[in-house]
Amino acid sequence: MRDEYDFSKARKNPYAGRLKQRVTIRLDGPTVEYFKGLAEETGIPYQTLINLYLRECAEEKKRPTLEWPPEGVGAR
Numbered sequence: 001m002r003d004e005y006d007f008s009k010a011r012k013n014p015y016a017g018r019l020k021q022r023v024t025i026r027l028d029g030p031t032v033e034y035f036k037g038l039a040e041e042t043g044i045p046y047q048t049l050i051n052l053y054l055r056e057c058a059e060e061k062k063r064p065t066l067e068w069p070p071e072g073v074g075a076r
Contacts, residue, residue, distance in 0.1 A: 020051075027050075032046070035049050035053075
């Protein structure tokens with residue numbers, strides 16, 4: 001290993017903008033099971049399928065339905 005390296009001719013990583021960001025997200029069981037089922041059918045990891053779907057929503061500027069079920073229904 002060298003003591004010093006010359007980075008004067010280095011260039012920025014052209015893929016740096018495509019890097020993914022790690023986040024923690026809580027999803028309900030049926031949603032995870034749905035994407036795991038799709039993963040089995042397609043051979044694509046379920047996390048990748050979730051990311052693809054969310055990216056599609058963002059690109060198409062889809063908005064979620066903001067109607068919540070009555071209190072106590074579906075709560076855990």
